[in-house]
Amino acid sequence: MTTDHVGVSRTPEAPTRPSHRKDPMPNAFAVRRTDQRTLSQRRRHERGFVTAELAVTLPVIITVLALALGAQAAVAAKIRTIDSAHIAVLAASRGGQPHKASAAQLPESAELAIEREGDIVTASVTASVRPWGPLSPEFHLRSEASAAQQQRPRSLPQ
Template sequence: MAGCERRADRGFVTAESALVLPVLAMFATALVWGLMVVAAQIQCVDAARTGARAAARQDPPDAVVEVTREAAPRGARVTVNREADRVRVVVVARPPVLHGLPFELREEAVAAAEETVGEAA
């Protein structure tokens, strides 16, 4: 009786592995992609802050955009605006690897222009 049960179970491990391994591979791929997206978002944060600091120091607009692009993910769009006594830098990038997804990574930083810092209101 015991020998009959062993023969009936034979092959189940192979079938289960054939189903589980692709799921594990997809999960690992999604995890790596998610980490890449988080890393790109952090790059956007750093780039926006770097650009806002440069713009607040009254660096030339071309230099601000160049410094921001160097810190941003590849292919990111950079926008620099001045609003009264503040500068605003926006960095927008596509997610890495899967460019067809319908979302973008976006980060914005605002800084007070140095010429206005410390002035009485």
């Protein structure tokens, strides 16, 4: 038995190669451990990283979601003002009651104005919207629609 420089005894039947020489036929599938720590030690060392990353990204995700929902509410209100302006101008051009016709589509706190200039009827709807609630900034929306005055059909001769 011999003892090498680390103090490990070896039998003469199993000679060891010096570690500074390269293996003449390296095994391509051999796994070399560069990190001598065990898996549980590495997991213990990395504990808390996911919590820290979640603490940073969660407020960002919530803010982006709130902005997206507010933008969707503002776009929905704009579409309602456009629809109510179109309904009101069609009713006014046919000689009907534009306020009654567009009442279902008007957003809250919206104002409807009808103007007649010659044969052209114009309906304008203005509304103020707070998409994120009472503490958010107010957006002013305005939509206009125009149509030609339509003639009422004459009674047909009998």
